[in-house]
Amino acid sequence: MKVAVxxxxxxxxxxxxxxxxxxxxxxxxxxEANAQNAAVALxxxxxxxxxxxxxxxxxxxxxxxxxPVDVIPQMAVKILNRVAPHQIVIDMGSTxxxxxxxxxxxxxxxxxxxxxxxxxxxxxxxQAATVDSFSGRSVVICEKERSDAAAVATVEELxxxxxxxxxxxxxxxxxxxxxxxxxxxHITSFILSTTVLEKEREEEAIFNLAGGGxxxxxxxxxxxAKTWIPIFMQNKYxxxxxxxxxxxxxxxxxxxxERDDTEALNDIITRANDIRKVLQK
Amino acid sequence: MKVAVxxxxxxxxxxxxxxxxxxxxxxxxxxEANAQNAAVALxxxxxxxxxxxxxxxxxxxxxxxxxPVDVIPQMAVKILNRVAPHQIVIDMGSTxxxxxxxxxxxxxxxxxxxxxxxxxxxxxxxQAATVDSFSGRSVVICEKERSDAAAVATVEELxxxxxxxxxxxxxxxxxxxxxxxxxxxHITSFILSTTVLEKEREEEAIFNLAGGGxxxxxxxxxxxAKTWIPIFMQNKYxxxxxxxxxxxxxxxxxxxxERDDTEALNDIITRANDIRKVLQK
Numbered sequence: 001m002k003v004a005v006x007x008x009x010x011x012x013x014x015x016x017x018x019x020x021x022x023x024x025x026x027x028x029x030x031x032e033a034n035a036q037n038a039a040v041a042l043x044x045x046x047x048x049x050x051x052x053x054x055x056x057x058x059x060x061x062x063x064x065x066x067x068p069v070d071v072i073p074q075m076a077v078k079i080l081n082r083v084a085p086h087q088i089v090i091d092m093g094s095t096x097x098x099x100x101x102x103x104x105x106x107x108x109x110x111x112x113x114x115x116x117x118x119x120x121x122x123x124x125x126x127q128a129a130t131v132d133s134f135s136g137r138s139v140v141i142c143e144k145e146r147s148d149a150a151a152v153a154t155v156e157e158l159x160x161x162x163x164x165x166x167x168x169x170x171x172x173x174x175x176x177x178x179x180x181x182x183x184x185x186h187i188t189s190f191i192l193s194t195t196v197l198e199k200e201r202e203e204e205a206i207f208n209l210a211g212g213g214x215x216x217x218x219x220x221x222x223x224x225a226k227t228w229i230p231i232f233m234q235n236k237y238x239x240x241x242x243x244x245x246x247x248x249x250x251x252x253x254x255x256x257x258e259r260d261d262t263e264a265l266n267d268i269i270t271r272a273n274d275i276r277k278v279l280q281k
Numbered sequence: 282m283k284v285a286v287x288x289x290x291x292x293x294x295x296x297x298x299x300x301x302x303x304x305x306x307x308x309x310x311x312x313e314a315n316a317q318n319a320a321v322a323l324x325x326x327x328x329x330x331x332x333x334x335x336x337x338x339x340x341x342x343x344x345x346x347x348x349p350v351d352v353i354p355q356m357a358v359k360i361l362n363r364v365a366p367h368q369i370v371i372d373m374g375s376t377x378x379x380x381x382x383x384x385x386x387x388x389x390x391x392x393x394x395x396x397x398x399x400x401x402x403x404x405x406x407x408q409a410a411t412v413d414s415f416s417g418r419s420v421v422i423c424e425k426e427r428s429d430a431a432a433v434a435t436v437e438e439l440x441x442x443x444x445x446x447x448x449x450x451x452x453x454x455x456x457x458x459x460x461x462x463x464x465x466x467h468i469t470s471f472i473l474s475t476t477v478l479e480k481e482r483e484e485e486a487i488f489n490l491a492g493g494g495x496x497x498x499x500x501x502x503x504x505x506a507k508t509w510i511p512i513f514m515q516n517k518y519x520x521x522x523x524x525x526x527x528x529x530x531x532x533x534x535x536x537x538x539e540r541d542d543t544e545a546l547n548d549i550i551t552r553a554n555d556i557r558k559v560l561q562k
Contacts, residue, residue: 181481182490185493187534190549192465194530200462209462218560220494229543229550249475272472
């Protein structure tokens with residue numbers, strides 16, 4: 001299978017490395033607007049060559065879109081405008097409603113498979129790409145019924161070959177769940193970071209005392225604005241909904257602490273502990 | 282050195298295992314009120330025997346208090362009431378002001394060294410104790426000038442032998458920093474968990490979609506109420522201060538998102554990214 005990866009950042013780069021390591025691509029070409037990222041991708045052997053979009057996609061069996069989500073919809077349309085009936089286009093973005101609406105009536109809609117591999121790190125760029133990504137994680141395929149069945153089968157097989165389990169969901173459900181299990185975590189980490197940096201001017205103290213759980217909770221605060229602002233904007237209403245609920249529950253905790261209401265604190269923490277069941281099953 | 286560990290949970294158990302593995306204790310006895318924990322501790326070889334407090338401490342060169350922080354001050358006093366001039370008592374709790382005040386005028390205050398090894402996990406009990414804990418982390422020693430110099434030297438040497446770096450701080454500074462780098466992280470995780478569990482009734486979805494950063498951000502939500510409520514109560518004013526600032530900054534983020542103010546979002550995220558410098562130096 002000839003593969004073209006559009007966008008050689010963390011996700012596109014890791015996808016290419018994983019395909020290469022498992023011998024799943026006969027050729028691997030990339031499209032990358034950022035010259036520095038393009039150079040790193042070539043240097044690391046992530047792709048064989050960097051080509052302009054039209055050349056890269058011309059000969060590809062599979063075209064994978066791994067650019068920021070604010071760019072995906074327009075790029076999806078441009079690629080679908082040129083796609084031949086045997087070609088498959090996927091995206092790997094973290095939001096789906098906007099994309100699925102934009103391409104919904106495109107005459108080549110069936111060639112597109114909307115996917116979201118649930119993997120990422122706080123790092124970005126091709127230098128952060130790793131070969132053992134994706135494996136053991138889930139990938140969501142949205143609006144499967146709008147895609148050609150054989151194209152879906154090919155894409156699912158590919159993700160399974162990378163060690164992923166495949167889930168189906170409509171775009172609306174996807175964006176709601178993604179707000180809860182991914183997007184909000186980034187916001188709580190960003191704000192934990194700004195809060196601590198704002199208050200703790202003695203940065204040495206933060207570093208030296210880390211080990212009490214701060215590191216893992218704040219890890220995602222290293223994530224890139226370029227990736228995340230478009231995600232927050234595209235999933236704005238779901239995220240605002242989660243964020244309001246989160247702030248409400250924080251205020252309940254704060255009030256319980258102010259009142260020395262250890263019974264209420266115990267109730268909150270005991271309910272929070274239930275996440276054990278969810279994450280360990 | 283003959284060591285008595287009072288409280289064989291995660292911290293006390295791990296401390297005992299680490300001492301044993303490095304041959305730093307000639308005898309290791311434990312005090313544990315919970316019969317099940319006592320049985321696990323013996324079964325795992327964490328201590329050689331479980332004794333009543335008075336027997337356990339009678340013969341010990343070092344007595345380490347690793348019980349919840351609401352129990353530490355009274356127990357510290359009871360132990361200091363019986364301590365001989367060659368014995369050393371330490372605590373390993375996550376708050377220090379209350380303890381240091383309670384023991385401040387005790388005639389044997391100099392035999393006590395107040396310590397906080399900055400290590401922990403979301404698990405509790407002797408079954409969660411691990412031998413490779415502490416190493417590579419910091420330990421804070423508070424109010425060092427109130428302790429006997431030779432006792433401090435012995436305790437520092439012991440922690441260094443476990444691979445820890447030693448910091449000094451007064452109790453007030455300690456509790457303030459601990460609120461920022463440890464206590465608040467637990468609260469944000471607890472509340473992330475309750476928020477997601479409240480809204481996401483389809484628990485299957487949470488589990489399947491995890492991988493987008495949720496796991497690490499919510500990890501601490503598995504932590505025990507029994508450990509954490511006393512910490513929150515003892516460090517109430519510092520924690521309320523951090524919590525108010527955190528909620529304030531979350532509201533700034535929420536408003537920026539509501540207004541589509543990508544410039545403000547970019548400013549927040551860019552500031553949050555500065556945590557990279559602090560955590561990587």
